């Protein structure tokens with residue numbers, strides 16, 4: 001199943017895709033309310049909508065980020081594909097080299113997530129090295145505490161695409177990455193959430209990025225160094241991951257800082273992020 005948040009005639013609606021390019025509004029104020037509902041009740045609501053589709057054409061709505069205003073910061077993994085880890089270390093060894101073989105976790109402020117077609121603010125008054133990172137994002141549908149690896153996917157509601165937009169000068173200029181990753185508009189998300197049953201466990205979907213039509217990133221989402229089950233198990237030890245949590249699992253090689261010379265984003269650049277099975281998230285740098 002695919003779930004969307006859309007704007008239609010001035011209203012924001014949470015919708016289920018119930019036919020080709022056709023939506024049915026659901027009785028939720030926002031996606032977080034859906035994600036925090038008890039699982040069996042939510043499932044009944046989705047099945048009912050599937051049985052009684054309304055047929056709102058996708059072409060008539062404006063698609064927003066599926067979770068435009070996350071209840072909490074987005075959790076991120078850094079350097080979670082081997083080739084990307086190497087390119088990051090080559091760009092700035094001091095900022096990116098990690099001696100220990102443990103996952104790099106950080107938090108990304110996401111006050112408002114741009115959706116498909118929305119601009120990415122470049123913040124060029126303080127940013128001289130704007131970069132893109134297409135990532136598989138995991139969306140939780142159940143509170144997770146002390147989750148065993150073998151049970152981890154029970155807590156996953158579905159998946160979406162996140163662009164972990166990054167200002168490399170701010171990311172490397174401070175000890176932590178929070179500022180350089182958390183500027184307004186730096187978490188484009190979408191176009192929809194695909195429920196976990198549509199994919200393998202772990203998901204093995206092709207992931208790609210094009211900049212102005214040039215293919216820059218290409219990998220498969222099961223190449224993660226630390227996979228979804230490991231992440232949910234490790235983080236939920238002593239930390240409650242609430243339903244509605246979004247976890248961006250890291251980006252493959254081919255980001256702008258990975259090129260020599262680097263290919264950073266400029267005003268007017270078109271960033272196209274795709275994960276097969278979820279869709280395309282395209283934004284233009286403002």
Ligand code: MG
Nearest residue numbers: 133164250251
């Ligand atoms: Mg990232």
